[in-house]
Amino acid sequence: MLKRKWNELADVKEELAQRDWFMGTSGNLAIKVSDHPLQFLVTASGKDKRKRTNDDFLLVDEFGRPVEENHLRPSAETLLHVEIYRKTNAGCSLHVHTIDNNVISEVYGDNGEVTFKGQELIKAFDMWEEDAVLKIPIIRNHAHIPTLAHCFGEHVTRDSGAVLIRNHGITVWGRTSFEAKKILEASEFLFRYQLRLLEHKPYQLFKVV
Numbered sequence: 001m002l003k004r005k006w007n008e009l010a011d012v013k014e015e016l017a018q019r020d021w022f023m024g025t026s027g028n029l030a031i032k033v034s035d036h037p038l039q040f041l042v043t044a045s046g047k048d049k050r051k052r053t054n055d056d057f058l059l060v061d062e063f064g065r066p067v068e069e070n071h072l073r074p075s076a077e078t079l080l081h082v083e084i085y086r087k088t089n090a091g092c093s094l095h096v097h098t099i100d101n102n103v104i105s106e107v108y109g110d111n112g113e114v115t116f117k118g119q120e121l122i123k124a125f126d127m128w129e130e131d132a133v134l135k136i137p138i139i140r141n142h143a144h145i146p147t148l149a150h151c152f153g154e155h156v157t158r159d160s161g162a163v164l165i166r167n168h169g170i171t172v173w174g175r176t177s178f179e180a181k182k183i184l185e186a187s188e189f190l191f192r193y194q195l196r197l198l199e200h201k202p203y204q205l206f207k208v209v
């Protein structure tokens with residue numbers, strides 16, 4: 001089981017690396033391994049996530065503490081992943097920094113959310129109605145990680161979702177790694193679309209959905 005989950009997360013990491021979504025060692029990923037006790041694999045802190053090595057992940061418990069002591073440190077943002085696995089049935093959570101998600105978080109940060117409507121790709125969030133509105137919350141980038149995790153956790157109410165951290169990045173989660181990756185890719189598509197749209201229609205910034 002552990003080996004299978006390890007390889008699954010390593011494959012996701014490789015795909016996201018191919019998209020160049022781990023600039024400057026940023027980003028962290030996690031995958032649940034067991035519910036009782038709650039344990040998940042998380043990326044080791046500060047690594048170049050474009051490389052595939054035997055030190056890429058370590059197993060942590062429900063508090064984000066390593067299950068076995070070794071030379072690896074869990075991601076500095078492990079507590080955000082803890083929020084997800086404690087509160088939902090999610091199986092995988094992904095955090096990346098991209099230019100697009102950072103710019104969107106700054107442009108819409110004062111609103112506390114960015115909304116999308118009338119876009120085919122919001123179906124990736126399981127929203128199928130024609131007039132559905134997707135809201136992605138934007139939270140402050142608290143340097144104190146327990147505070148950041150607490151603010152983040154207030155938006156973790158479903159088994160899949162996405163939260164932007166202002167001028168930092170996005171964290172998404174899903175029941176499976178497939179779903180988490182789908183939500184991440186759809187979010188980045190929507191962000192790039194919105195930024196491109198603003199180049200052509202700057203007044204769209206003030207449009208209320």
Ligand SMILES: CSC[C@@H](O)[C@@H](O)C(=O)COP(=O)(O)O
Binds near residue numbers: 077
């Ligand atoms: C220099 S990368 C930025 C980090 O502070 C952090 O935001 C991040 O995403 C990666 O931290 P990590 O501890 O490697 O998981």
Ligand SMILES: [Zn+2]
Binds near residue numbers: 028095
């Ligand atoms: Zn980060």
